[in-house]
Amino acid sequence: MFESRPSRKFKEDLEPHEVLLDRLARKKEEEIGISEKKLEIPILEKILKGFLIFSFLLFFLIFLRTIQLQAIERKSLTFLAEQNKYILNQIQAQRGVIYDQKMEQLIFNNLKFVLVCEKEKLPESEKVKADILDKLSSFLKIEKEKIKEELESGIFYFPIDQVQTLIILETKIDELTGCKIEKKSVREYSNILFAHLLGYAGKIKAEEIKKEPDFYTIEDFIGREGLEKSYEQILRKTPGKMRIERDAKGNVVSKEIISLPEPGGSLVLYLDAELQKKVGEELEKKIKEVGAKGGAAVALDPKTGGVLSLFSWPTFDNNLFSKGISQSEWEELENNPLKPLLNRATSGQYLLGSTIKPLIASAALEEQIISPQKKISCQGQIQIPHQYNPEIVYTFKDWTVHGLTDIRKAIAESCNVFFYTIGGGYEDQKGLGPSKIKKYLELFGLGEVPEIDLPIPDWATGNLPDPDWKKENLGENWWDGDTYNLSIGQGYILATPIQIANAFSAIANGGKLLKPRLVWKVLDSEKNLIGEFKPEIVRENFIDSKNLQIVREGMRWAVTGQNSPQASAVLLNQLPVSVAAKTGTAQISRKGCENCYNIWIALFAPYEDPKIVLVMTLEDVKGLPSYQVIVPLAKNILEWYFSK
Numbered sequence: 001m002f003e004s005r006p007s008r009k010f011k012e013d014l015e016p017h018e019v020l021l022d023r024l025a026r027k028k029e030e031e032i033g034i035s036e037k038k039l040e041i042p043i044l045e046k047i048l049k050g051f052l053i054f055s056f057l058l059f060f061l062i063f064l065r066t067i068q069l070q071a072i073e074r075k076s077l078t079f080l081a082e083q084n085k086y087i088l089n090q091i092q093a094q095r096g097v098i099y100d101q102k103m104e105q106l107i108f109n110n111l112k113f114v115l116v117c118e119k120e121k122l123p124e125s126e127k128v129k130a131d132i133l134d135k136l137s138s139f140l141k142i143e144k145e146k147i148k149e150e151l152e153s154g155i156f157y158f159p160i161d162q163v164q165t166l167i168i169l170e171t172k173i174d175e176l177t178g179c180k181i182e183k184k185s186v187r188e189y190s191n192i193l194f195a196h197l198l199g200y201a202g203k204i205k206a207e208e209i210k211k212e213p214d215f216y217t218i219e220d221f222i223g224r225e226g227l228e229k230s231y232e233q234i235l236r237k238t239p240g241k242m243r244i245e246r247d248a249k250g251n252v253v254s255k256e257i258i259s260l261p262e263p264g265g266s267l268v269l270y271l272d273a274e275l276q277k278k279v280g281e282e283l284e285k286k287i288k289e290v291g292a293k294g295g296a297a298v299a300l301d302p303k304t305g306g307v308l309s310l311f312s313w314p315t316f317d318n319n320l321f322s323k324g325i326s327q328s329e330w331e332e333l334e335n336n337p338l339k340p341l342l343n344r345a346t347s348g349q350y351l352l353g354s355t356i357k358p359l360i361a362s363a364a365l366e367e368q369i370i371s372p373q374k375k376i377s378c379q380g381q382i383q384i385p386h387q388y389n390p391e392i393v394y395t396f397k398d399w400t401v402h403g404l405t406d407i408r409k410a411i412a413e414s415c416n417v418f419f420y421t422i423g424g425g426y427e428d429q430k431g432l433g434p435s436k437i438k439k440y441l442e443l444f445g446l447g448e449v450p451e452i453d454l455p456i457p458d459w460a461t462g463n464l465p466d467p468d469w470k471k472e473n474l475g476e477n478w479w480d481g482d483t484y485n486l487s488i489g490q491g492y493i494l495a496t497p498i499q500i501a502n503a504f505s506a507i508a509n510g511g512k513l514l515k516p517r518l519v520w521k522v523l524d525s526e527k528n529l530i531g532e533f534k535p536e537i538v539r540e541n542f543i544d545s546k547n548l549q550i551v552r553e554g555m556r557w558a559v560t561g562q563n564s565p566q567a568s569a570v571l572l573n574q575l576p577v578s579v580a581a582k583t584g585t586a587q588i589s590r591k592g593c594e595n596c597y598n599i600w601i602a603l604f605a606p607y608e609d610p611k612i613v614l615v616m617t618l619e620d621v622k623g624l625p626s627y628q629v630i631v632p633l634a635k636n637i638l639e640w641y642f643s644k
Contacts (some may be wrong), residue, residue: 199226
């Protein structure tokens with residue numbers, strides 16, 4: 001058998017070191033798991049085709065997107081690019097201010113450093129946001145919850161009053177993302193005694209910005225109450241506009257002023273600021289002295305209807321609103337049982353008591369149901385039998401016995417029996433009846449919201465009852481006793497101090513019911529006259545001037561005591577000026593206020609040529625007659641007013 005043998009020559013060709021290296025190479029391949037043979041395998045044809053298809057699709061999509069951006073959306077994108085290139089900023093202007101008749105400034109625009117934090121610009125992270133709120137609370141020394149409350153409205157606004165606080169904020173502002181420090185005009189009110197008539201400006205709402213974006217930004221304040229609200233369109237400024245051009249990196253390239261800012265107009269009032277302060281101080285002192293719940297005063301110029309003073313107590317600090325009032329501060333004011341936000345002068349509704357008697361006397365004279373000379377025997381009461389059961393007798397009492405009394409004396413001594421008689425009728429004397437009483441009270445402006453340039457809620461009309469009103473609201477019939485009560489200002493009748501002041505102005509000026517007005521003139525920023533408001537007559541000649549003169553004489557007798565030994569306001573006769581007056585006391589029937597009264601005084605002076613009508617009321621006075629409380633109060637004010 002043939003046996004194959006290795007070639008000798010092959011063995012001789014292999015060197016020993018080659019065998020060794022080959023063995024080492026195989027060992028290395030086994031250790032790292034890589035075979036040299038694998039690198040020599042060619043790429044599969046499928047993979048190459050897939051890569052080519054993917055590349056084609058990618059470039060095709062890029063091509064389509066390019067067409068979309070360059071052709072289809074070119075105009076809109078160009079517009080957006082221009083918007084990004086240019087920014088329109090507002091140039092702030094000053095809001096108009098308010099002066100009294102002697103140009104004493106009542107509202108100021110003071111430049112202050114203000115910290116402004118916008119809700120939308122705060123970090124999205126709740127943790128980071130909470131950290132910022134903690135820092136703000138620490139720096140500003142206010143509760144964290146108060147800051148959160150304000151931010152819910154969109155912006156936190158904090159005027160910086162202390163230099164130390166400003167320094168801290170300046171050094172830490174980089175840590176307060178969404179916040180910035182600006183120098184802004186802050187509304188400041190000179191005295192809380194003007195709060196109800198001036199009102200206040202509050203933070204603007206988003207919907208208000210949308211309505212008039214040319215005037216307002218999220219950082220603006222807008223009139224909320226008082227004159228700030230009534231004259232918002234005059235007081236508000238018109239901001240200027242600046243266009244800022246930026247490059248692609250956001251750097252400012254240029255600035256261009258498109259329109260200049262225009263300050264708001266300023267108001268000059270009929271108001272006498274010194275009188276307002278005197279009325280406020282005296283009224284507040286008397287209210288605290290007698291323990292009354294509140295009070296109000298209105299002084300008018302009977303020739304123009306101009307408001308010389310309008311005060312309501314308790315009052316409030318309207319500067320709280322100019323710095324951005326918190327929810328907790330608002331609730332404290334809103335829930336205060338004394339209701340400091342209520343303007344009692346325009347919206348406080350009270351029983352009138354005997355203050356109504358000059359109006360009833362005017363109606364009776366105009367209807368000719370009684371002559372000025374006729375006298376009625378006032379013996380302290382009248383008795384009225386029940387119309388269906390004569391055995392039942394109702395007694396209507398007077399506060400004293402007056403004897404024979406004509407209409408002038410009845411006004412001066414506030415004789416109830418006389419007004420029971422001419423109001424509801426008694427024995428052979430015909431009475432006005434509820435319908436005619438209501439008619440004349442409406443002619444004097446009662447039962448409706450006065451046309452004054454202050455915001456007054458629709459419900460502040462007072463109340464003029466009649467048979468229909470009683471049936472509709474109480475489900476009861478109207479009785480003679482209701483007419484007797486109405487004739488002396490008791491029962492269901494209600495009125496506001498501004499209504500009474502306006503009604504007595506018509507008596508003082510001879511029969512013109514005027515629109516009460518606070519604003520006299522409008523000025524520009526250089527104090528040049530823009531416009532002036534002239535007196536406006538609501539109605540006139542609804543009472544004959546001769547009849548009004550008789551009523552005026554009765555009010556004068558109430559001060560001089562002429563033919564009226566029990567006149568109600570003789571203390572005012574000590575003044576150096578002649579005064580005509582009528583007081584009123586109305587008993588309040590309310591749980592928790594037994595033996596309580598609303599007390600009034602309505603007067604005008606000088607009697608011969610009236611320059612001022614003053615009406616004041618005190619609310620829930622316990623057990624004190626009006627002549628002991630409100631007449632001395634009126635004397636102090638008039639003595640000061642006519643001697644200054």
